[in-house]
Amino acid sequence: MNIRHRETFRSAPESEALAAGARACAYLRVSTGRQAESDLSIPDQRKQIAAFCATKLWSMLAEYVEPGASAMDDSRPEFQKMIERATDDDRPFDVVVVHSFSRFFRDAFGLEMYIRRLAKAGVRLVSITQELGDDPAQVMMR
Structure with missing residues:
Protein backbone atom coordinates (compact mmCIF):
# COMPACT_ATOMS: atom_id res chain seq x y z
CA MET A 1 0.00 0.00 0.00
CA ASN A 2 1.30 3.39 -0.92
CA ILE A 3 1.80 5.31 2.33
CA ARG A 4 0.53 8.61 0.94
CA HIS A 5 -2.83 6.98 0.20
CA ARG A 6 -3.19 5.62 3.69
CA GLU A 7 -5.63 7.56 5.80
CA THR A 8 -6.21 7.50 9.52
CA PHE A 9 -9.85 8.07 10.26
CA ARG A 10 -10.62 10.34 13.16
CA SER A 11 -13.47 9.49 15.38
CA ALA A 12 -15.39 12.71 15.04
CA PRO A 13 -18.03 13.52 17.66
CA GLU A 14 -20.68 14.10 15.01
CA SER A 15 -20.01 10.74 13.38
CA GLU A 16 -20.33 8.92 16.70
CA ALA A 17 -23.82 10.34 17.20
CA LEU A 18 -25.04 8.57 14.06
CA ALA A 19 -26.13 4.98 14.60
CA ALA A 20 -25.12 1.96 12.61
CA GLY A 21 -27.32 1.74 9.55
CA ALA A 22 -27.28 5.50 8.95
CA ARG A 23 -28.00 6.38 5.33
CA ALA A 24 -25.08 8.19 3.73
CA CYS A 25 -24.20 9.93 0.52
CA ALA A 26 -20.69 10.86 -0.56
CA TYR A 27 -19.57 14.08 -2.17
CA LEU A 28 -16.33 13.71 -4.15
CA ARG A 29 -14.59 16.69 -5.74
CA VAL A 30 -11.29 17.70 -7.27
CA SER A 31 -10.58 21.11 -8.74
CA THR A 32 -7.33 20.49 -10.60
CA GLY A 33 -5.65 17.82 -12.70
CA ARG A 34 -2.87 17.68 -10.10
CA GLN A 35 -5.38 16.76 -7.39
CA ALA A 36 -6.93 14.17 -9.68
CA GLU A 37 -3.53 12.46 -9.90
CA SER A 38 -2.60 12.77 -6.21
CA ASP A 39 -3.97 11.25 -3.03
CA LEU A 40 -7.08 13.43 -3.35
CA SER A 41 -8.18 11.80 -6.61
CA ILE A 42 -11.82 10.84 -7.01
CA ALA A 62 -25.57 7.76 -3.32
CA GLU A 63 -22.49 9.47 -4.63
CA TYR A 64 -22.14 12.92 -6.15
CA VAL A 65 -18.96 13.48 -8.15
CA GLU A 66 -17.67 16.89 -9.21
CA PRO A 67 -14.40 16.68 -11.20
CA GLY A 68 -12.72 19.96 -12.09
CA ALA A 69 -14.93 22.22 -9.99
CA SER A 70 -13.86 24.95 -7.59
CA ALA A 71 -15.41 24.97 -4.13
CA MET A 72 -15.19 28.74 -3.74
CA ASP A 73 -18.89 29.08 -4.52
CA ASP A 74 -21.91 26.84 -4.84
CA SER A 75 -22.35 26.98 -8.60
CA ARG A 76 -21.57 23.27 -8.95
CA PRO A 77 -24.31 21.14 -10.55
CA GLU A 78 -23.64 17.93 -8.60
CA PHE A 79 -23.27 19.84 -5.34
CA GLN A 80 -26.65 21.47 -5.90
CA LYS A 81 -28.26 18.11 -6.81
CA MET A 82 -26.87 16.61 -3.61
CA ILE A 83 -28.08 19.49 -1.42
CA GLU A 84 -31.54 19.41 -2.99
CA ARG A 85 -31.82 15.65 -2.58
CA ALA A 86 -30.42 15.68 0.98
CA THR A 87 -32.98 18.29 2.03
CA ASP A 88 -35.99 16.68 0.31
CA ASP A 89 -39.01 16.03 2.50
CA ASP A 90 -38.53 12.26 2.29
CA ARG A 91 -35.16 12.57 4.13
CA PRO A 92 -33.18 10.11 1.97
CA PHE A 93 -29.88 10.64 3.85
CA ASP A 94 -28.81 11.00 7.44
CA VAL A 95 -25.29 12.10 6.59
CA VAL A 96 -23.23 13.65 3.79
CA VAL A 97 -19.68 12.31 3.92
CA VAL A 98 -16.69 14.15 2.46
CA HIS A 99 -12.95 13.54 2.55
CA SER A 100 -12.31 16.98 4.01
CA PHE A 101 -14.36 20.12 4.37
CA SER A 102 -12.36 21.79 1.58
CA ARG A 103 -13.89 19.22 -0.80
CA PHE A 104 -17.35 20.48 0.27
CA PHE A 105 -16.77 24.25 0.47
CA ARG A 106 -13.69 26.48 0.63
CA ASP A 107 -15.40 29.57 2.03
CA ALA A 108 -16.08 29.39 5.80
CA PHE A 109 -19.32 31.37 5.50
CA GLY A 110 -20.58 29.14 2.70
CA LEU A 111 -19.57 26.02 4.63
CA GLU A 112 -21.48 27.14 7.70
CA MET A 113 -24.53 28.14 5.66
CA TYR A 114 -24.75 24.67 4.10
CA ILE A 115 -24.03 22.90 7.40
CA ARG A 116 -27.03 24.74 8.86
CA ARG A 117 -29.22 24.07 5.82
CA LEU A 118 -28.45 20.34 6.05
CA ALA A 119 -28.99 20.37 9.83
CA LYS A 120 -32.46 21.87 9.39
CA ALA A 121 -33.28 18.83 7.26
CA GLY A 122 -31.81 16.49 9.90
CA VAL A 123 -28.69 15.73 7.85
CA ARG A 124 -25.15 15.92 9.22
CA LEU A 125 -21.98 16.78 7.33
CA VAL A 126 -19.05 14.52 8.27
CA SER A 127 -15.45 14.74 7.10
CA ILE A 128 -13.42 11.56 7.37
CA THR A 129 -10.27 13.57 8.16
CA GLN A 130 -11.48 16.57 10.21
CA GLU A 131 -13.58 16.86 13.32
CA LEU A 132 -16.52 19.22 13.46
CA GLY A 133 -18.33 19.59 16.74
CA ASP A 134 -21.75 20.95 17.54
CA ASP A 135 -21.12 22.51 20.94
CA PRO A 136 -21.33 26.33 21.06
CA ALA A 137 -17.55 26.86 21.25
CA GLN A 138 -16.91 24.71 18.18
CA VAL A 139 -19.71 26.37 16.23
CA MET A 140 -18.15 29.74 17.07
CA MET A 141 -14.73 28.48 15.94
CA ARG A 142 -16.16 27.44 12.58
Whole structure:
Protein backbone atom coordinates (compact mmCIF):
# COMPACT_ATOMS: atom_id res chain seq x y z
CA MET A 1 0.00 0.00 0.00
CA ASN A 2 1.30 3.39 -0.92
CA ILE A 3 1.80 5.31 2.33
CA ARG A 4 0.53 8.61 0.94
CA HIS A 5 -2.83 6.98 0.20
CA ARG A 6 -3.19 5.62 3.69
CA GLU A 7 -5.63 7.56 5.80
CA THR A 8 -6.21 7.50 9.52
CA PHE A 9 -9.85 8.07 10.26
CA ARG A 10 -10.62 10.34 13.16
CA SER A 11 -13.47 9.49 15.38
CA ALA A 12 -15.39 12.71 15.04
CA PRO A 13 -18.03 13.52 17.66
CA GLU A 14 -20.68 14.10 15.01
CA SER A 15 -20.01 10.74 13.38
CA GLU A 16 -20.33 8.92 16.70
CA ALA A 17 -23.82 10.34 17.20
CA LEU A 18 -25.04 8.57 14.06
CA ALA A 19 -26.13 4.98 14.60
CA ALA A 20 -25.12 1.96 12.61
CA GLY A 21 -27.32 1.74 9.55
CA ALA A 22 -27.28 5.50 8.95
CA ARG A 23 -28.00 6.38 5.33
CA ALA A 24 -25.08 8.19 3.73
CA CYS A 25 -24.20 9.93 0.52
CA ALA A 26 -20.69 10.86 -0.56
CA TYR A 27 -19.57 14.08 -2.17
CA LEU A 28 -16.33 13.71 -4.15
CA ARG A 29 -14.59 16.69 -5.74
CA VAL A 30 -11.29 17.70 -7.27
CA SER A 31 -10.58 21.11 -8.74
CA THR A 32 -7.33 20.49 -10.60
CA GLY A 33 -5.65 17.82 -12.70
CA ARG A 34 -2.87 17.68 -10.10
CA GLN A 35 -5.38 16.76 -7.39
CA ALA A 36 -6.93 14.17 -9.68
CA GLU A 37 -3.53 12.46 -9.90
CA SER A 38 -2.60 12.77 -6.21
CA ASP A 39 -3.97 11.25 -3.03
CA LEU A 40 -7.08 13.43 -3.35
CA SER A 41 -8.18 11.80 -6.61
CA ILE A 42 -11.82 10.84 -7.01
CA PRO A 43 -11.03 7.09 -6.75
CA ASP A 44 -8.97 7.68 -3.59
CA GLN A 45 -11.71 9.78 -1.99
CA ARG A 46 -14.27 7.12 -2.94
CA LYS A 47 -12.16 4.32 -1.44
CA GLN A 48 -11.44 6.21 1.79
CA ILE A 49 -15.07 7.31 2.27
CA ALA A 50 -16.33 3.77 1.59
CA ALA A 51 -13.90 2.36 4.17
CA PHE A 52 -14.92 5.01 6.71
CA CYS A 53 -18.63 4.28 6.19
CA ALA A 54 -17.98 0.54 6.47
CA THR A 55 -16.32 1.02 9.88
CA LYS A 56 -19.37 2.98 11.05
CA LEU A 57 -21.79 0.44 9.50
CA TRP A 58 -23.39 3.22 7.45
CA SER A 59 -25.12 2.42 4.15
CA MET A 60 -23.73 4.36 1.19
CA LEU A 61 -26.83 5.14 -0.89
CA ALA A 62 -25.57 7.76 -3.32
CA GLU A 63 -22.49 9.47 -4.63
CA TYR A 64 -22.14 12.92 -6.15
CA VAL A 65 -18.96 13.48 -8.15
CA GLU A 66 -17.67 16.89 -9.21
CA PRO A 67 -14.40 16.68 -11.20
CA GLY A 68 -12.72 19.96 -12.09
CA ALA A 69 -14.93 22.22 -9.99
CA SER A 70 -13.86 24.95 -7.59
CA ALA A 71 -15.41 24.97 -4.13
CA MET A 72 -15.19 28.74 -3.74
CA ASP A 73 -18.89 29.08 -4.52
CA ASP A 74 -21.91 26.84 -4.84
CA SER A 75 -22.35 26.98 -8.60
CA ARG A 76 -21.57 23.27 -8.95
CA PRO A 77 -24.31 21.14 -10.55
CA GLU A 78 -23.64 17.93 -8.60
CA PHE A 79 -23.27 19.84 -5.34
CA GLN A 80 -26.65 21.47 -5.90
CA LYS A 81 -28.26 18.11 -6.81
CA MET A 82 -26.87 16.61 -3.61
CA ILE A 83 -28.08 19.49 -1.42
CA GLU A 84 -31.54 19.41 -2.99
CA ARG A 85 -31.82 15.65 -2.58
CA ALA A 86 -30.42 15.68 0.98
CA THR A 87 -32.98 18.29 2.03
CA ASP A 88 -35.99 16.68 0.31
CA ASP A 89 -39.01 16.03 2.50
CA ASP A 90 -38.53 12.26 2.29
CA ARG A 91 -35.16 12.57 4.13
CA PRO A 92 -33.18 10.11 1.97
CA PHE A 93 -29.88 10.64 3.85
CA ASP A 94 -28.81 11.00 7.44
CA VAL A 95 -25.29 12.10 6.59
CA VAL A 96 -23.23 13.65 3.79
CA VAL A 97 -19.68 12.31 3.92
CA VAL A 98 -16.69 14.15 2.46
CA HIS A 99 -12.95 13.54 2.55
CA SER A 100 -12.31 16.98 4.01
CA PHE A 101 -14.36 20.12 4.37
CA SER A 102 -12.36 21.79 1.58
CA ARG A 103 -13.89 19.22 -0.80
CA PHE A 104 -17.35 20.48 0.27
CA PHE A 105 -16.77 24.25 0.47
CA ARG A 106 -13.69 26.48 0.63
CA ASP A 107 -15.40 29.57 2.03
CA ALA A 108 -16.08 29.39 5.80
CA PHE A 109 -19.32 31.37 5.50
CA GLY A 110 -20.58 29.14 2.70
CA LEU A 111 -19.57 26.02 4.63
CA GLU A 112 -21.48 27.14 7.70
CA MET A 113 -24.53 28.14 5.66
CA TYR A 114 -24.75 24.67 4.10
CA ILE A 115 -24.03 22.90 7.40
CA ARG A 116 -27.03 24.74 8.86
CA ARG A 117 -29.22 24.07 5.82
CA LEU A 118 -28.45 20.34 6.05
CA ALA A 119 -28.99 20.37 9.83
CA LYS A 120 -32.46 21.87 9.39
CA ALA A 121 -33.28 18.83 7.26
CA GLY A 122 -31.81 16.49 9.90
CA VAL A 123 -28.69 15.73 7.85
CA ARG A 124 -25.15 15.92 9.22
CA LEU A 125 -21.98 16.78 7.33
CA VAL A 126 -19.05 14.52 8.27
CA SER A 127 -15.45 14.74 7.10
CA ILE A 128 -13.42 11.56 7.37
CA THR A 129 -10.27 13.57 8.16
CA GLN A 130 -11.48 16.57 10.21
CA GLU A 131 -13.58 16.86 13.32
CA LEU A 132 -16.52 19.22 13.46
CA GLY A 133 -18.33 19.59 16.74
CA ASP A 134 -21.75 20.95 17.54
CA ASP A 135 -21.12 22.51 20.94
CA PRO A 136 -21.33 26.33 21.06
CA ALA A 137 -17.55 26.86 21.25
CA GLN A 138 -16.91 24.71 18.18
CA VAL A 139 -19.71 26.37 16.23
CA MET A 140 -18.15 29.74 17.07
CA MET A 141 -14.73 28.48 15.94
CA ARG A 142 -16.16 27.44 12.58
